[in-house]
Amino acid sequence: MTTPRSALVVDDERDIRELLVLTLGRMGIRVDTAADLASAKAQLTAEKYDLCLTDMRLPDGTGLDLITHMSQRYPETPVAMITAYGNVEAAVNALKAGAFDFVTKPVDLAVLRRLVQNALDLGEQRRSQQPASNRLIGDSVAMQQLRATIGKVARSQAPVYISGESGVGKELVARLIHEQGSRNDRPFVPVNCGAIPSELMESELFGHKKGSFTGAHVDKDGLFQVANGGTLFLDEVAELPLHMQVKLLRVIQEKTVRPVGAPAELPVDVRILSATHKNLVKLVEDGKFRHDLYYRINVIELPVPPLRERRDDIPLIAQAVLQRLSAELGEAVPPLSPAASEALRRHPFPGNVRELENILERAVALCDDQQIDVADLGLPAAGAPAASPADPGAAFAPAPTMPLPNGDSALPDALEQIEREAIQKALEACRYNKTKAAAHLGITFRALRYKLKKLGME
Known part of the structure; x- marks a missing residue:
């Protein structure tokens, strides 16, 4: 009993x-x-x-x-x-x-x-509860404190503001807060506030009724309704325009949403987590972010440390990334040489963990030897400006011969299409002999296999 x-x-x-x-x-x-x-x-x-x-x-x-x-x-x-x-x-x-x-x-x-x-x-x-997820890799004091704080804030329903530079893993932190809280059996809905056009933002967040505007052919639930009972993660919350900040503040305070064109408000029960790499305090001072909304979403602030402040964790993260790549490729991945491992520890990593992942993906694709050496990492020389994290295959992408469209994702999409066409032509020219196609492209066989898998061309 x-x-x-x-x-x-x-x-x-x-x-x-x-x-x-x-x-x-x-x-x-x-x-x-x-x-x-x-x-x-x-x-x-x-x-x-x-x-x-x-x-x-x-x-x-x-x-x-x-x-x-x-x-x-x-x-x-x-x-x-x-x-x-x-x-x-x-x-x-x-x-x-x-x-x-x-x-x-x-x-x-x-x-x-x-x-x-x-x-x-x-x-x-x-x-x-089992021990906290090991996806936040690292034994540094900073990471131990971060995992402990995640466990504490997960027990609450308070809004959490996750701060930190690009690439540190703010969405991962948000997911762990959700998974360790009481709402873990309900939806976790991430939304990039900077990726939604301003004119569609109200409909995307709060939903709309059929006929409320041109193109509204059916009723549609907003992301708040989708996340009902669970957690809504507002990534890049600093990108919200001021008129949407007012509406978001009301939703948080009243726990109701009004879909576009609806006559009445609907109750919603969501936990709000938010994040941005920008300085919200400065934006509040400049009048670009409402101070009342800032205090509502920032009941608890959770800073995520940059990678350069926990360099001793770099070998552990690198090993985990290489193991993941090995599983994805279905083959043994070359290990890091001691010199390569030390070079990574000295690198400033302006792109944080995301940059480390991209560096290792590129190194695995382009490495010719039985281990990854310093040259395979493609790190900038001492004193040279660090390149922004690039796609692993960018090193052998042909130069574009067409003007690229505008938009945040236009360049990566265009480069991917160029790579796809170049690889397809090489495969056809070599009658789908992958070894010859790799030589024709001037890349390693492993690099070709990687790109075929990444581009879905296997």
């Missing part, structure tokens, strides 16, 4: 206590109550609870006092704040103090039940 789960309700209003006892009781939860801070602390000492709900105002203190106390003494117990409607500052302070989530008065029972279920699911996951 399983032990029923339990909750502690702390509120000085008897009506609220009775409402919560009744609601949680119908969910099969045993409920104890306390009318003040002292009584709550005493009951926490005597009893272990799966969840705590506390009012903001108590006769002998505040709910923040209790949240802080529980974060220090009972960190495994999720605690949620009950606060007055519209008291955004209190809710944000509660999340910063360690609260799992918050609910406003008058209490919406549907919202309350979802919150309670999320908290109980999180407690179950903590008890059965």
Whole structure:
């Protein structure tokens, strides 16, 4: 027989206590109550609870006092704040103090039940949780601290702002927060705010109704609706235009969205994670990013260190990348020579982990020997400017003979098409003898195999 789960309700209003006892009781939860801070602390000492709900105002203190106390003494117990409607500052302070989530008065029972279920699911996951994912590779102090912080913020529902340079792995961090939290069985929806045209952004995020604008032939759910119950990751959030920042702020505060052309708002339950490589504080100062939105998405800031600040992790990451490439190619991948490994440790990596991956992919494709040496890495000479991370096959791509279209992805797409055509012509000229085709192109056989796999031409 399983032990029923339990909750502690702390509120000085008897009506609220009775409402919560009744609601949680119908969910099969045993409920104890306390009318003040002292009584709550005493009951926490005597009893272990799966969840705590506390009012903001108590006769002998505040709910923040209790949240802080529980974060220090009972960190495994999720605690949620009950606060007055519209008291955004209190809710944000509660999340910063360690609260799992918050609910406003008058209490919406549907919202309350979802919150309670999320908290109980999180407690179950903590008890059965395996060690944190090893996809954040590295034994440096910085990485150990990052993994520990991810574990802590995953327990909350607070918005998290992930800061860091391009290529450090901000989306990976966001995915780990989602996977280690109570919403891990619901969708994780990443969206690159800089990749959506401004005129389509409202429809993409919030959805639209049929006939609301030219081309709206059917109803469409927005990304908020797609992520309902789960996590929405707003990557490159600094790229949001100001008019969309206003709309996003309202959605976060009210937990509702209005699809384009819809007569009413729809409730949504999503956790917001956001990231950018830009300096949001500077953008706020320059009037390019709303300060109220900044404070809403930046309840918890999680900086991700650049690769140059954890150089001792480079050999471990390089080994993991080479193992992945070996599995993708279905053959043994040459190891790094000691000199190549040391050259990587000295490289500044302006492109961070993404640059390291690209360097190794190119080296594997172009290496002739049984190991990858310094020359195969293609690193700039000392004092020379570092090239931007390039595609592994760019070294043998023919020069383009046509004007390239505009757009963020136009150059990579155009180069890929040129490579595809050059390889196809070489294969046809050599009657699909790959060894001869590689020699015809002036590349190694391994490089040709790599490109055939990467371009889907196998």
